[in-house]
Amino acid sequence: MSESAPIENWLTDMDGVLVHEGVALPGAAEFIGRLAERGRPYLVLTNNSIYTPRDLSARLSASGIDVPEERLWTSALATATFVAQQMPGGSAYVIGEAGLTTALHEAGYVLTDTRPDYVILGETRTYSFSAITTAIRLIKGGARFIATNPDSTGPSAEGPLPATGAVAAMISKATGRDPYFIGKPNPVMIRAALNRIEAHSEATAMVGDRMDTDVLAGMEAGLRTYLVLTGSTTEDEVERYPFRPTEVRASVQELIELV
Template sequence: MTEEIKSWLTDMDGVLVHEGYALPGAAEFIARLTELDRPYQVLTNNSIFTPRDLSARLAASGIKVPEERIWTSALATATFVAQQMPGGRAYVIGEAGLTTALYQAGYIMTDVDPDYVILGETRTYSFSSITRAIRLIRDGARFIATNPDPTGPSTEGPLPATGAVAALITKATGRSPYFVGKPNPVMIRAALNRIEAHSETTAMIGDRMDTDVLAGMEAGLRTFLVLTGSTTEADVEKYPFRPTEVRPSIAELIDRV
């Protein structure tokens, strides 16, 4: 017998919002979770923004999500390195979402003898910062990246993202990063810990098979693929794993809360 779903994890872009606009049923789904006091977290591989920034952006689209309900790859990365090496030193390529999370985790930002080179997403990747990262990694710094996404969305079209820049650094150093964000189940398990949830009674909603569904499946969650983002129903057949259910949008899951 399948246990009742008591907690929810959901991706943000492609599930709740698209280019700043709420997707069908998103505001109602979150409102339903809040009304029934269901534990939940909104997950994103985007490491640019802080949870406060993202909460404000969601509010502008009509979706009310408190910042403590938002779990980013930047927060997951900061939590991971703080557990691995408390009070460490890092050379960071990224924006406020990542640097703020690392400062709050007790990390020192430095370009001299860091324990880690941590690569996140930024709209201003510079040749000099990438060169510095390459040299530090070749000198022995451990290489971490917030997420493996090769591209990110913009109104003009795809932009190179963390995964693409990580590949450049790997080519130059021969060292592959440890990716903390989805599909790494580490990010999922950390989100579960935040809300004291169990994998047996938690579901993951996402729009991508290769990140959301894979991460949820590997963490032992039920998975719902919604078709309002990257993956089409035809795409599902290309993968050697399947979501628990496929739904047109998050609107079809409101009655499951």
């Protein structure tokens, strides 16, 4: 891929790129505004499956960033799209919040604990031991195991919280079955996003704050990748990875000129 090829489409992570703890990061509102002004196809991506696109649009708006709900792409939406393609009209036992259950309902899925085709694990702040036990028994009984994302921890004002990947590990230990993770760094999530905005990888850039999810997913999907230093990764940490982003920038503010 030519480094000088024009970028026509943009995919960007949300937390650590546009916002941090509900506060807009430098240049975030201007970057999204420029994309809209120039009519550039774009999606804001998140591995968080708790919220619906409408919820996320409202939360971003409260931070001063105007992102319509159709411009949001979550691991919940990617998961619903994936299972609907694999097994149309199927059924699932779900551990998760409204973002995941709504996406699956809209994809035509029945949510049940009776012989489901899938057990689907998503993000939630109220993991239930009873629900996890049910998931283990269903998987051992033959249900396929899917998880929305592999993140082992998530952020909170008090510090890290156990997230989907950590709970998936518990279920895997009990069942001997590993889940298929849909969210970043799986390029399935990126390719589904590209299809949604009818974009080609050669003309698309991915912006993120994490090497192990955003940059890796973008690279494996054939996108140009920009790492910003307003989130999880420091410039020194970039050197520890066997792959590199196309460019490292201080913040998304430095990308406005490229739109």
